[in-house]
Amino acid sequence: MTEVFVLQHIARQDSDDEDTKFIGVYSTESAARETIQRLTPRPGFADYPHGFHIDRYELDHDHWVEGFASE
Numbered sequence: 001m002t003e004v005f006v007l008q009h010i011a012r013q014d015s016d017d018e019d020t021k022f023i024g025v026y027s028t029e030s031a032a033r034e035t036i037q038r039l040t041p042r043p044g045f046a047d048y049p050h051g052f053h054i055d056r057y058e059l060d061h062d063h064w065v066e067g068f069a070s071e
Contacts, residue, residue: 005032006055009039011048029054 007023023039026032036052039045045052057063 001027001059003056003058005029006057007032007035008053008055009045009048009051010053011044011051023052029056 005026005028007026009021009023011019011021013019023035024032026035032054036054040049040052
């Protein structure tokens with residue numbers, strides 16, 4: 001396995017208010033999509049059916065290298 005698929009759900013109520021939920025990490029994109037199908041009818045998710053996001057990540061690879069600024 002050289003990559004994984006991270007599934008999250010974001011419910012945006014307005015431009016400044018969002019509720020992000022980490023759903024899980026899957027070995028295939030199809031497994032993540034099956035989870036979306038299973039969760040979409042459930043309470044909360046049904047109100048934001050387009051809030052699911054799948055991101056592909058390579059294993060043993062840095063994904064954020066730019067640093068950061070604190071406020």
